[in-house]
Every structure is written in structure tokens, then in C-alpha cells.
Amino acid sequence: MGIEIEQKFEVPVDSISSISESLRLDPSLGDFTVTYARKVTNFDTYFDVNGQIASRDWSLRVREKSAGLFSVALKRPRPGVGGGSAVHREELENPTDGSLVEVLTAVAAALRGENIISAPPAPVETLIHRGGVVAALRQLGLVSDYPVKTTRDIWMVGDASGDVAELVVDETEYLDSTEGSVREGRIEIEISDSANAAKLDEMARCIDRRFNTRQVYTSKFQQALIHYASRHLRDKLEAKVTLGDISSYEALVAQINASGEFVRGYQFHRSADRRIFDTYFDTKKHELFKLGWYLRMRREGETRQLTFRRLKERGEQRYGLVMQQEIIVRPSSDIDEAWAAIQNWLSAVRGASRAAPPADFSELPTALAASSLRNSLEVEVTRTSWIVDRADVRSSDLRNRIAKVKYDRVAFRRPGQTAPLSHFEFEVTGVEDEAAAPNTLRRDSYQAFLGDFLEVCADRTNGGRVDKRTSAKYFHGLTELGIVSRKPEWLTDGRLEVQILARESAPQAVQSRNWGLMRFWCALATLTAGLFALSVGQGEGLLSDSSPDIVSAAMQTLGFLALVLGSFFLFKDPPGPVSRARRLVIVVCTVMAAVAISIPSMGRGNAADATAFLGLLPLIVSLSRTGMRG
Template sequence: MAIEIEQKFEVSIGLISSISESLRNDPTLGNFTLSYARKVTNFDTYFDVSGQIASREWSLRVREKSAGAFSVALKRPRSGVGGSAAIHREELENPADGSLAEVLTTIVDILKDENIISAPSVAIETLIHRGGIAAALRELGLINAYPVKTTRDIWVVADANGDIAELVVDETEYLDASEGSVREGRIEVEISDAVNANKLTEVSRCLGRRFNIREVHTSKFQQALVHHASRHLRDKLEAKVTLGDVSDYETLLAQIDASSEFVRGYQFHRSADRRIFDTYFDTKKHELFRRGWYLRLRREGESKQLTFRRLKERGEQRYGLVMQQEIVVQPSSDMNEAWSAIQNWLAPVRGASRSTPPADFSRLEASLAASGLHNSLEVDVTRTSWIVDRADVRSSDLRNRIAKVKYDRVAFRRPSQTTALSHFEFEVTGVEDEDAAPNTLRRDSYQAFLGDFLEVCVDKTNGGQVDKRTSAKYFHGLTELGIVKKKPEWLTDGRLELQILARESAPEAVQSRNWGLMRFWSALATLTAGLFALSAGQGDGLLTGGSTSIISITMQTLGFFALVLGSFFLFKDPPGPVSRARRLVIIVCTVMAAVVITIPFMGRGNAADATAFLGLLPLVISLSRNGMRG
């Protein structure tokens, strides 16, 4: 069983090629020389069960090498030698430590002794023969959730006494990230003999000076866990709307309460007022703030909630909206899992460190302090809010809910101080379920309402200033109180400003609803007409084969497209949710049309063709006027 001794460096993915080229052109590092060995591509899959391997900082990996060979490896950390900064890991891997079956048997015994897995019912060799190494691990109860692909350039490092280390430049692709694959670059230097630890340190120092790269201590498995943690993040639709004059808020508040249809086409339902006390935690140098992140402990009555939120680095720019993602921890949540997810995100933050998860919320602040996170801002919020539904839908189905509008009276305070800074704002948020997946968010409907709400705000305040952006109370409070002197670039370069500016001439709400109804019925007409057009022929219906003339074939083809378009626009985020009655109308009309066109001499000729084309016309006009909004 070998001891792996290595140092790792983070490299910008865009610099991988230039670094490799530089090493080829000048294969020296101080007193050391490099000789290029080979390029390999490895496909690694990391296994775990309920986080038990990760919590021990172990890793269990199955590797498929370029030549098609498989290996299994278990790595466990060991203490460094002589104060060395290098990472020391005990590595059990085939073929160095035996055959595949022998090594896996040893690994299974180790995992069994740690109560990570149960004893297998059959021999390990039998499990491997049944379906291979990966299938054998799955049968043992392990889960392969973290696939990683690495393309590696390998150099041998030598000095006057011979070879001392292996240097690799890795381009790694984490295939299980929440937004598709994530690519990262790394340089790793590894020695197999602790006697050369000082030489490893010198090689690493030369690398750092030459390429200005930063040392890291996380393994690829740990990085895979960080990217996998994105699955715990819920996309958050939220926009801040602030007005130029404080009196404008009270004006709008009174008008919303006076008319439930403050924005025409939508019903506002007022919720109970709330009093919220928020405490934000950050490092001493406010590293979370600089990244566009925050960690908030919310108290409301007897309830508590911990939220980690970040602006997405590759922000969702659809309609100019920068998306946010969040992890929400309730007292009923699995604290170990949620704490691990948050800690994985905080791993690269300077000044933050890992700590054991708190037993419950009463010990949360102590655990945060142990992680290097301290009270940075206190916020007192008095909130009035409304749920917004579509006005033309009477169902209480949650799918008809479009947004939540919140009017917040905010007081910002430095920690343990009584002097407060007042702030007022509207928040317009999506009404996603607590466990909603990002792809279930009704972004188009939300954006349509947000645009209309902004227009009404401008109109009701007589053209007053209306600012709209993606932000957070934490960012505003830190900067306005002067706690943070220098604003980061992302807060000042305009990327957070919403680009859905109020339209110059807002259409009447009735017209907007009419266009939506027009699209619905024109789509229904297109669907029906498409079925009729498919039977276009010279006296023959669909069952009798129809005509083989070019005109008839063209009509049938166009009819097919009309049929597809009609179906698509009826069910793809229509202007209003398709009620059961409307769905029944669609089904009935479709069935009737399908029956009619199978009868010879019915549903044919110019009448059917003209109906198909005329059905498309209002649909196209409707879409050109309002896009997918209706």
C-alpha cells in the first residue's frame, strides 16, 4: 500500500494550453529538468453512500484508462512528514497492490469495518464477473454519483540524482454539475518517496513563481462534491423595485389595497403582515459579499431559517434577469446534509473553514463562528405582502399563481448597535415550491407580470423614478452603512439592473387579455384546420388514400405543420393556464375532426385549406405582438 505525496495548484482553464506549451519550450524548473512522457485521458467515477466516505475525507474511485483498462482505488489521508505542506494519502490501488479482485476485496473489508457497507453475500470476484467493477460496487450499496473526465499531460521531473517526481497538467471536466459539465484546470506534482519531500517543496515553489498559480488542497472527489452541491440550490426568481420618493410607497400601498386588480389582468391577495429579524454572517474581510453571496439566519417569531444564496456566476440573462440560487435550511431539514452542502460552497472562501454541523438551530451561531463566519449585519424588516394570481382564472390551482409582491420597511444596523438606517423597497419574487426544481419555475409568466408591475409603478407615481435590479438587502446594507468601503465590480457595472424596462406605451389590459384569448382560439382553429387539411384531396378522405397530386401533398404537409403549431401553442405556456373545460374542448374538437376526415368526401377542398391558412394568420399576429406572453 503506497503513500501518495503531492501538491496541487489551481489553474485557469484558459491557461492550460499555454502552460503546457511553455513547459515544452522550456522544460526546466530551477535546478530541475522535465521530460514529456505522454498524454492520457481518464474517466473516473467516485462512489459514496450517504456521504460516509466523503465525511472521512476518503475517496473511492473507479478509473477507466485510455487503453480501456479499469482500476479501483481507495485513498485515505495521512499526517504529513516533517511539517511538509504536501498532501499525504494512503493509496490502495490495483495493479500495484494486487489484482482487481484482491484490491476490491481489501477495500470492501475496510469499508465493512467502518460500518459504511454490509458484508457481501457472495465473493467479490463473483460480483465482478457478473457485471464488472462498477456494478459490483453498486450491488454493495455504493452509489456512483460523481463522474469526472480528465485529460492529462504527464512530465517526469528529475535532478542530478535521477527522477524524483511526476508533474501533470490536468484539464478536468466534472460531468455531474447542475448546469451541465464544469471544466477546471490543475497542476499536480507527486513523489512516491517521503525522502524527497524537500525537493517536492522546491519544485512547487518554482512552479508558483513561474506561472503565478495558487496552491489548493482539495481532491477531485471533493471538487466533484462541490459541483454536485449545486443540486441543493434552488433557482430564485427575485427583483428589487425601489421608488424615488418615500411617499410613493404609501401611495402604491393604498392603491393596491383599494383595488385587488392593481395590475389589470392579475388579482392581488394580501397576506398577514410579518416582522422579520435577519442576521447576516460573513468572514472578517467580507469575502462572501465580494463574491455576491450571503449567509442569513432569519428569525420570525419562534421559527428560524438559515439561507445561503449566491448570484449565479453564469447568470441567467434571459430577459436581462440575473438568477440567484439558494440553499434553505429549516429546523426540520437534514442538518448534516444541508450543512455539508453549504460548507462545500464555502470551501474556496478565504477566512472560512470547515466545522462540524450543529446539533440543532440553538447551536448554529457557535458552529458558524467555528467556521470563521461572524455577525456582519443586522436587519429588521416589517413586511406587507400579496400573492398574485391571474384574474381570468378562478381555479385555486398553484399553477395559476404568478408571483409574490412584498413591501418591506427595512432598518439596517451594525452588529450590536442601536442606530439604524431606514430603507424601503418592493420585492417581486417567483412563487416556486420549496422543493421546486429550477426547470419548473414559470419564468415567462413571472417576467410578464414583472414588466406590467413596473409600468403601473411608473404610471401611479406620475412618471417617478423606478429602479429595478437583482440584489439583496445584505449588499445594500453593507455599502450604505459604510461597513464595506470598496464596492466589487459586479455591484457597480450594471449587470444587476433589469433590462425589462417599462414599455413606452402600455397596452390596455383588456387588449392584452383579448390577444391571449385570440391566440387560444386561433391555435385551436389551427389545430382543427390542420387535421382537415391533412385530408385535402380530390374527393377522397384520409382512409381512402387521398390524392397523389403535388397540390394535395403540399396541403397535407402544410396541414401537418398547422397541426403541430396549434398543439404546441395551446400547451406551451399559454396566455392563461389551460383549464379543464378548455382542455375538454381541445380533445372533443380534435376527436371530432379526426373522425370527420376519415369519412370519404368530407373535410376536403379549398374550404379546409383556407381554414388552415386563416387559422395561422391571427396566431402569427398575436405572437408578433406579444411573443409567448399573451
């Protein structure tokens, strides 16, 4: 059983080819010399079961070496005997430690000894012969959710005594067929003899000086778990954190990287850096912005995604949060259904027009142009992010993740211009499974972490200004670039400043129906019923001295309730936000209707006329804002 002693360094994935070329042109590495050996491509699949292997810092890997040939490797941490910053791991792998059957039998015994798996349903050799090594592992109850492809340049490092280490330059791709793959660059140096630990440290220093690397301690399996969590958890809660001093951002990032427990009680796991290009679409007069909506086309590598998002009621609060609804369209989405959902929302926007659905995802820009939407802002984001979980919960289960912390370096540009406006921010998002509703989110855990994170940021910046706000890059970019001259009330009156933003999918009913038209007919029907009921009622008002007829009183009361329901249908779920002034109009109309029904001198006929006009007023106000189309 071999012992793996290595040091690992993260490098920008785009610099992989230049690093290899640099080593070819200049093979010296301090007192050492590197000699190119070969290039290999490995296809690895990592296995786990409910996070139990990851929680022990183990990894179980199947590597496809060539068609039909596989190796199985179980790696477990081992106390180091030299090279304090090196990672020491015990490695059980075929063919070094025996045949495939022998090694897999030993692996199964080790896992069963830790109660990770139960007894195999048949001898391991039988399981392998039935379906192969991958099928055998699945028969043992293991899950293979983490495929990884690594293209590796291998170099031998030697000195006067001969070869002392192996240096590899890796371009690793964490494969994900649904969310898009993530690429990452690394340099790893490995020795097999602990007597060379001092030489390993010296080689590491030379690598760091020459290529400006960042030392990391996570395995590819651990990185696969982080990327899997990063891609398969949806941001459901959101707060943006800004610092008063720009230089404080890099200082805090360095401290987070230096200590995985930047906030006491929480572990930060760094994900691969990302480069994101966003294009926002709006009408000529930026009507989406005025409503608190945005439509964004995102490009990241080969991945494309269209997102429509709206602040509900310009900051409506539910569950103590500011809510926003979203529709996400990917190349794999049902394009007709997604386009119809977005068009139903856009039909309420002045300046936007209906357009036929695109033939496929690549035709979306053309369809947006046909909808009278144009490029209104370009944003480039360089993102460093960390997955955060509790330090006392050692499990890779997605349910144990609490938050993502993102450090964004943002460049805003007017369409067609090159001069950017720079902006920096931390974004702290609460994460959940995609299908989770806001009322099931772990808000208390997220808010506790957010409070601790803000406190640590203030402390580490010597009491510098740390602000928490809720907004969107689109809103910030439009206002800071001066593309819009006037900020809407909902962005400046403070309703977003002290709240946390929560995301949910737009309701299917809203996506699939024209609510404006439905609201019109429902309101008209209830108002008509109310007027009829009032007309049938006889005698004076309900507060008159004479005893009212029971049937008359019942019909009058029914008329009033019908009028209230009519207003309720009109304003329950409008496609656009309702201002405070218009809400006041609704309340006043309802109160006046109640008074009109009750005044003795009015009589039934006059009351019916008065409530007819009062009841139609909210309908007229609603239709003047949204029209018959919704």
C-alpha cells in the first residue's frame, strides 16, 4: 500500500498551456531540473454514499485507463512524517496493490468496517464478472455522481541524486451534463519517499515564485463535491455586502483563502473562479427597470442561459423577506413554454410587443428584438466563490450547505462602448434545493451566518464601513452609468435596504394565463351581481330606525360583499406593482361604498347607483394601467 505525499497549487485554467510552454523553454526549477515525460488524459468517476466517504476525507475513484481497463483507488489521510504543508494519503490501488478483484475486495472490506456499506449481495469477483467494476460498486450501494476529466502533462523533477519527484500540470474538467462543466487548473508535485520532504518544500517555493500560484489542500473528489453543490443548489436568499474601502476586498479574500474557517463555526470551500458575461434587455424607455424587472442573457464558457426576474410588488414582503420571481430558460428547456411564460409577463409592459417563439435557444436574441427589447447594459463579472457549511457537520449532503459567498469584480458598460465602470461587492446567498419553496428555507441559519459574516468583515477591516443591501447588478449599473436619470421610488425609499431578497419560480398559473383579461371578467361579474342585489333590496338604509326586512337586509349585505370581492379580484395579483396612492383609492372606495349602503336617507335606489360608480372606479383605474391584455 503506497503513501502519497504531495503539494497542490491552483492556477488560472487559461494559463495551463503557457505554464507547460514555460517549463519546456526553461526546465530549471531552482536547484532542480524538470524533464518532460508524457501527456495523459484520465476519465475518473468518484463514488460516495450519503456523503459518508467525503466526511472522512477519503476518496474512492474509478479511472478508465483505456478501453475496458479500469483501476480502482481508495485514498485515506495519514499523519505526515515530513513536509508540514504537504498532503499525506494512504493509497490502495490496482495493479500496485493487487489485482482489480483483490483491491476492490479490500476496498469493500474497508467501507464495511466503517459501516458505510452493508455486506455485498455476492462475492465482489462475481459482481465484477456480472457487469464490470462500475456496476459492482453500485451493487455495493455506492453512487457515482461526480465524473471528472483531467488532461495532464507529466514532468520528472530531478537533481544530482536523480529523480526525486513527479510534477504534473492538470487541466481538470468537472463534468455536468445539465448545468455545464467547470474547468480548473492545478500544479501538483508528488514524492514517494518521505526523506525528500525538504526537497518537496523547496520545489513548492520555486513553483510559487515562478507561477504565482495559490496552495490548496483539497482533492479532486472534494472539488467535485464543491462544484456539484455550487451548480445544483439554487440561490434562494440574497444580500449584497459592500465595503467602504476597495482595498479591503482583496484583504478579506486573502484571509478567507488562508483560513477555511474565516467565520468561526463555518467552513469555506473555494470553488473555481468564473468569468461571466451578461447582456440585459429592456424597452427603449427602460420600462422593465421602472417595474423592478430585468431580462438577462448570460454567457459563461459554452453555457447560455436567459433569466427573467421581477421584484414582486416592487418589494412585497412574504415570510419577512423581499420576494422576487424568476423564469430561467436553458438550451434544454421547452422553448415554446418558456417563451410563452415570459411573453405573458411582458404583455403588461409599455413599449414591449408580442413576438413568435424562437425556433430554438440560439434564436432568442432575434425574438427579443422582435418584442421591441434591445440591449440596454453589458456586464462582465469575474467571480470567486465559496460554498459555506457548518464546521460541526462533516457531510457533503446538499442539505447541509448554508450559503454561498461570492466576490464579484464587475465591469459595467453601455452597449457598444468599451470604457467600463468598475464595481466590487460580496454577494451572500442562502442556498436550497431548486424545488424548495421560500417558506421551507433555512432562513434562521442563513441570517445567523450573514450576521456573523458582516461582523467579521467589519472587524477585519478595522471597523471600516460594511453595508448590506438588496438590489441587482442591472439596477446598479443603469443608475451609476447615468443611463436612466431618475431612480424609481421603490429603489430609494428604503424598502429594499434592510431586507433579504428571496427568489422563487414564477407561479405556473401566472405563466400560462392572461390574468388581466380574467380579472376584468371576474370583476365585472361580481360588480354586476352586487348592483343587482342592491336593486332588489327594499326600504331605507340598514341604519334606519325602522326594522328592515330580513330579505332586504340580506340582499343589501350581499351587494356590499360582492363589491368588496370585485375590488379584491381587481387588485389581488396585478401584473405590475400597485403604488401607495392607488392602494389608498381602493380603501377609500370600499369605505364610501359601505357608508352609502348604511345611510338611511340614501334609500336602495340611490345606494345602488352610488356603489355602482364607486365599484367601477377601481376597475377603470386597473384597466387604465394594464389594459385588456393584462
